[in-house]
Amino acid sequence: MNETLPRAAIRAAKTNLVWLALPLIALAIAVAWILSADPLSGFRNGAPPVENLTFERTVLDDSGLRLFVRAGGSEPMTVAQVQVDDAYWQFTQDPPGPIARGKAAWLSLPFPWMLGEAHALKVVTNTGATFAHDIAVAVPTPQATAGQLRLQALVGIIVGIVPVAVGLMFYPLLRGVGQAGMAFLLSLTIGLLAFLLIDASAEALELASQAAAIFQGPVMVVLAGLGSFLLLMAIGRRGGVPTGLALSTYIALGIGLHNLGEGLAIGAAFAAGSAGLGTFLVLGFALHNVTEGIGIAAPILKQRPSLWVFVGLTLLAGGPAVIGMWLGSLATSAQWSALALAIGAGAILQVIVEVSAYLMRQSGKRIEVLLTPPVMSGLVAGVAFMYVTAAVVKI
Amino acid sequence: MGGLAAAGGTAICAGAAPAQIASHGGGHQMAARASEGMAAPMPAMGHGAMMTVGDVDNTANGFDPTDMLTDWDTGTVSVLPDGRTLRTFEMAAEDRDIEIAPGITFPAWTYNGRVPGPALRAKEGERLRIVFRNYASHPHSIHFHGIHAARMDGVPGAGMVDPGDEFVYEFDAKPFGCHLYHCHAMPLRRHIHKGMYGAFVIDPDPERHPDQIDVARSRLIGTPENAGWQELVMVMNAFDTNFDAENEFYAVNTVAHAFMKRPIRIVKSKPVRIYLINVIEFDPINSFHLHANFFDYYDQGTTLTPTLRTVDLITQCQAQRGILEFTFAEHEPGLYMFHPHQTEFTELGWVGMFDVVEALA
Ligand SMILES: [Cu+2]
Numbered sequence: 001m002n003e004t005l006p007r008a009a010i011r012a013a014k015t016n017l018v019w020l021a022l023p024l025i026a027l028a029i030a031v032a033w034i035l036s037a038d039p040l041s042g043f044r045n046g047a048p049p050v051e052n053l054t055f056e057r058t059v060l061d062d063s064g065l066r067l068f069v070r071a072g073g074s075e076p077m078t079v080a081q082v083q084v085d086d087a088y089w090q091f092t093q094d095p096p097g098p099i100a101r102g103k104a105a106w107l108s109l110p111f112p113w114m115l116g117e118a119h120a121l122k123v124v125t126n127t128g129a130t131f132a133h134d135i136a137v138a139v140p141t142p143q144a145t146a147g148q149l150r151l152q153a154l155v156g157i158i159v160g161i162v163p164v165a166v167g168l169m170f171y172p173l174l175r176g177v178g179q180a181g182m183a184f185l186l187s188l189t190i191g192l193l194a195f196l197l198i199d200a201s202a203e204a205l206e207l208a209s210q211a212a213a214i215f216q217g218p219v220m221v222v223l224a225g226l227g228s229f230l231l232l233m234a235i236g237r238r239g240g241v242p243t244g245l246a247l248s249t250y251i252a253l254g255i256g257l258h259n260l261g262e263g264l265a266i267g268a269a270f271a272a273g274s275a276g277l278g279t280f281l282v283l284g285f286a287l288h289n290v291t292e293g294i295g296i297a298a299p300i301l302k303q304r305p306s307l308w309v310f311v312g313l314t315l316l317a318g319g320p321a322v323i324g325m326w327l328g329s330l331a332t333s334a335q336w337s338a339l340a341l342a343i344g345a346g347a348i349l350q351v352i353v354e355v356s357a358y359l360m361r362q363s364g365k366r367i368e369v370l371l372t373p374p375v376m377s378g379l380v381a382g383v384a385f386m387y388v389t390a391a392v393v394k395i
Numbered sequence: 396m397g398g399l400a401a402a403g404g405t406a407i408c409a410g411a412a413p414a415q416i417a418s419h420g421g422g423h424q425m426a427a428r429a430s431e432g433m434a435a436p437m438p439a440m441g442h443g444a445m446m447t448v449g450d451v452d453n454t455a456n457g458f459d460p461t462d463m464l465t466d467w468d469t470g471t472v473s474v475l476p477d478g479r480t481l482r483t484f485e486m487a488a489e490d491r492d493i494e495i496a497p498g499i500t501f502p503a504w505t506y507n508g509r510v511p512g513p514a515l516r517a518k519e520g521e522r523l524r525i526v527f528r529n530y531a532s533h534p535h536s537i538h539f540h541g542i543h544a545a546r547m548d549g550v551p552g553a554g555m556v557d558p559g560d561e562f563v564y565e566f567d568a569k570p571f572g573c574h575l576y577h578c579h580a581m582p583l584r585r586h587i588h589k590g591m592y593g594a595f596v597i598d599p600d601p602e603r604h605p606d607q608i609d610v611a612r613s614r615l616i617g618t619p620e621n622a623g624w625q626e627l628v629m630v631m632n633a634f635d636t637n638f639d640a641e642n643e644f645y646a647v648n649t650v651a652h653a654f655m656k657r658p659i660r661i662v663k664s665k666p667v668r669i670y671l672i673n674v675i676e677f678d679p680i681n682s683f684h685l686h687a688n689f690f691d692y693y694d695q696g697t698t699l700t701p702t703l704r705t706v707d708l709i710t711q712c713q714a715q716r717g718i719l720e721f722t723f724a725e726h727e728p729g730l731y732m733f734h735p736h737q738t739e740f741t742e743l744g745w746v747g748m749f750d751v752v753e754a755l756a
Contacts, residue, residue: 080498081447083643087742088447088496088651110444124643126498128636 050074053123053131054212056104056333059141064110067133068333069123071099072212083122083130084111102214113138142329152267152325159266160259160321163286164252165314167293174294175301179363180374182301186359187375189251189295190352191382196258197348199390201225203261204341211335220335221342228257228346233353241361242354245309247299252317254351255292257344259317262289263324264337287389291382292317299358445742447652449497456493458509460648461657464627467596467616468513475522482517482568483524488531488556488578488591495634496644496651496744503590504531504578510649511630511674512576512593516616519571519600525564529556535586536562538579539595540714542569549579571599571614573670573696573716575630588635588676590649594628596670599699607699614668614699625665631673631681631711631735631745642677644744645735651744658730658748661723662755669719670696673711681745682710682735683719690721708736723751 050073057068065084071077076098082091091109099105113119119135142148174185201221208217236242236250296313328337356370363369370376453459470484489508495501506512517523529535534557538549543566546553556562578591601611601618612620632649633642644651661667673681684707691701692709696718703709709717723731734746 078498080449081496083743086739087445088744090444090446090448124499124636126500128499128501128634128643130637130639130643 051077051125051127051129051131052213053077053079053125054210055121055131055133056212056335058121058133058135060113060135060138061140061143064108065113065119065121065135066109067107067121067123068104069099069107069131070104070212070214070333071101072214073101076100078126079105079107079123080126081124082107082109083120083124084109085120086122102212115139148329149326152329153322155266156263156322156325157318159262159286159325160289161314161318163289164255164293164296164318165310167290167295168297168310168314170294171297171301171310174297177301182298183359183363183369183372184374184378184381185294185298185301186355186362187370187378188291188382188385189298189378190355190359191379191384192291192295192386193251193254193348193352193355193382194379195383195386195390196255197345197352199386200258200261200341200345200348203265204338204345207334207338207341211333211338215335217335217338221338221345224339224342225346225349228343229349230346232347232350236350236354241357243299243358243361244303245300245305247354247358248296248313249316250354251296251299251351252313254344254347255296255317256320257340257347259289259292260320260324260327261337261341261344263321263326264328264340265324267325267328267330268337289318291385291389295355299355446655447497447744450656451494451497451650451653453650456509458649460646460650460653461659463509463511463514463648464629464659466514467516467628469516469616470523480518480521481524482521483526484513484515486512486525486527486537488527488529488535490531493590493649495636495646495649499636499644501590501634501636504533504535504586505590506537506593510590510592511632512591514594514596514628514670515576516596516598517568518598518615519568519603521568523564523566523568526561527554527556527564528561529558532558533586534558534580535578535591536580537564537576539564539566539576540574541566541595541597543567549576551579551581555580568597570697571597573672573693573718575672575674575714575716577674577714584676587674588633590632592630592632592674594630594670594672596628596696604699610699623665624668625661626668626670627659628670629672631671631675631683633675633678633740633745635677640677642675642743645675645740646744647747652746654747658750660755661749661751663723663726663728663751663753666720666722666724667749670716671709671711671719672716673713675713678737678740680710680712680737681740682708682737684708684734684736685719685721686732687726688721688723688731690719693718693720723749726751728752 052072054070054072055067056070059066059068069079078098079093081088083089089109089111091107094106094108107123111119113135115138117138119138121133121135123131123133125131177185204221204225205218208215208221211217232250232253236246242250293314296317300309324340327340359375360366360369363372365372468484470482473481473483475481486506489505491503491505491508492500493503493505493510503510515525525537527537534555536549536555539547543564547564547566548554549564554562554564574595574597576593576595578586580586598615599611601608601615604611609620612618613624615621629647631647633645635641636643646653671683675681689705689707692703692706694702694715694717696716701720702717709719711717728751731749731751732746733749734741
């Protein structure tokens with residue numbers, strides 16, 4: 001006991017402890033009662049437990065096909081039989097036995113899948129419920145060989161790093177722009193980021209809808225997006241309002257997280273066998289990303305950063321595309337891709353706020369600056385350019 | 396044997412099949428695969444991979460599809476004052492969870508705790524009395540395919556039995572043939588696909604068919620002529636386990652793949668007679684195809700001469716049935732497949748093997 005504390009303070013602390021303990025004890029008693037007395041039994045009507053099964057990964061290789069399935073029901077689920085193309089096939093399950101809620105297992109079938117054909121999978125549980133999954137085009141799942149990873153890194157560089165570098169190469173040219181030109185460039189950045197925000201959010205929500213119910217897709221996306229936004233705002237503003245290189249770095253980070261998502265999308269397309277679309281997809285993404293370099297350059301036009309700063313910004317904005325490619329082609333589950341995209345969306349929102357604030361400070365006109373012709377046209381140009389180039393890569 | 400490995404262009408091999416058969420099927424698939432650009436052959440292929448996994452617990456079910464093939468319920472016999480035979484059957488409706496494929500539980504409605512219900516067998520002209528008690532949770536009935544009075548028809552208003560109640564159906568056994576019975580409560584489709592059906596065979600009375608007395612005697616259970624035959628009752632059925640009005644499992648006598656995992660023993664010297672009944676729901680037609688052999692067919696079993704001769708495939712609409720007769724006497728021993736030639740049904744469980752042997756061990 002600390003002798004220096006007045007008795008009154010000690011007494012108050014003890015009282016507080018009691019007031020903290022009381023509700024907790026009450027809660028514990030309530031939980032114990034619900035578990036033991038089972039007052040909910042009156043609602044049970046003999047209906048079978050709700051079952052849910054999510055197919056997270058499908059791997060096709062020399063040994064047949066393997067499915068990574070996650071159980072999301074009110075009770076543990078038992079996979080009893082597996083159909084492929086309306087025929088029962090023998091399979092093995094790892095780990096065997098019932099799959100607990102939220103847990104996943106691999107199902108392996110020695111099925112002679114046909115290159116380039118569609119296959120329909122159906123899992124039958126012990127209650128007779130069925131869960132279907134289609135393989136649209138059967139192709140061997142890419143193996144994580146060093147050669148494959150190198151090739152993907154190359155594609156990631158073309159999609160992420162090269163266009164950002166190309167955009168940054170406009171730097172000397174952009175330095176000559178005046179006040180109005182600067183306002184145009186910054187609002188162009190905001191426009192393209194606004195497009196990316198909507199695009200990444202929509203993509204994240206769509207992926208989240210494919211994930212197991214236990215991940216609560218939309219809620220997870222919104223929480224992760226808001227969380228990353230607030231965290232980055234807090235970090236960005238801890239030393240005052242970000243300007244110049246700091247602001248450029250945040251733009252590069254936001255775009256980098258977005259490019260991670262793009263990498264995931266291309267990697268997943270390759271893994272799903274859409275490799276025929278690859279070249280087109282890669283060129284489209286590259287064109288699309290050139291604007292991003294211009295956006296990163298805008299806040300540092302009045303500074304003279306060293307060449308290494310440009311290299312660093314390029315890697316920060318473009319490098320994650322490579323990592324995304326790797327993760328996407330190794331076919332991570334939908335919920336993790338959704339989470340990555342949601343974090344990216346939050347980061348983009350932070351950059352939009354900061355660039356807008358920067359734009360307003362630059363002009364000294366506060367909010368009215370947004371209604372000036374250079375800014376209006378910059379916003380429209382940014383969104384429109386992204387929209388048109390995005391159309392190229394839509395399948 | 397060449398056709399053995401191919402059914403609908405796909406290899407199907409019994410887990411218990413001799414190695415030469417399994418490797419034959421596997422070899423076919425390997426050869427096909429090599430031309431499809433696969434990097435390496437799959438060692439697990441062709442060794443019975445197209446099959447349900449595991450086995451059904453027949454003991455827990457209380458019935459065994461193999462035993463059902465020959466399990467006739469001939470009831471109890473007594474003599475009426477006028478000297479005629481009275482044959483009495485006891486039937487009870489009961490809700491019961493049954494295992495229809497390895498690991499798959501189906502909440503069935505049953506007659507006498509089994510699906511299909513007991514295979515009733517009587518002789519033409521006998522008086523039949525069927526005491527039906529309903530221990531289940533819904534009203535049920537027994538509608539017999541045969542000739543009887545309207546008030547014995549088992550339709551609503553004529554022998555529908557509420558839970559806890561009892562009804563006695565009574566009529567003469569006619570015409571002779573391979574018939575069926577099923578519940579006729581509404582909705583009809585649900586009561587049937589839940590499992591309320593079974594075989595109802597009336598053997599011809601040889602006395603009434605002097606022209607074909609030998610054929611009639613061979614059909615009449617208990618005669619020495621009948622003992623020379625190997626008789627099997629096969630009820631073609633299927634189960635919709637996820638309520639989408641499509642069947643997930645197809646079978647004969649309920650359990651998918653039962654006769655692939657345990658081929659039906661056939662003694663080479665004994666001719667085979669199959670009482671075949673189609674009670675499949677959700678699919679309009681079912682069929683029966685025999686490998687490496689042909690058979691004579693008696694549609695509905697109501698004639699003593701075949702209605703089709705030397706065929707290897709017959710089709711049956713819902714509730715259609717008939718008698719198949721064939722022999723393996725001239726064949727070499729081995730495994731001979733039978734299945735519907737709707738390949739989808741085959742691959743979803745309705746397929747089996749006859750294991751033709753010189754003599755029963
Ligand atoms: Cu019924």
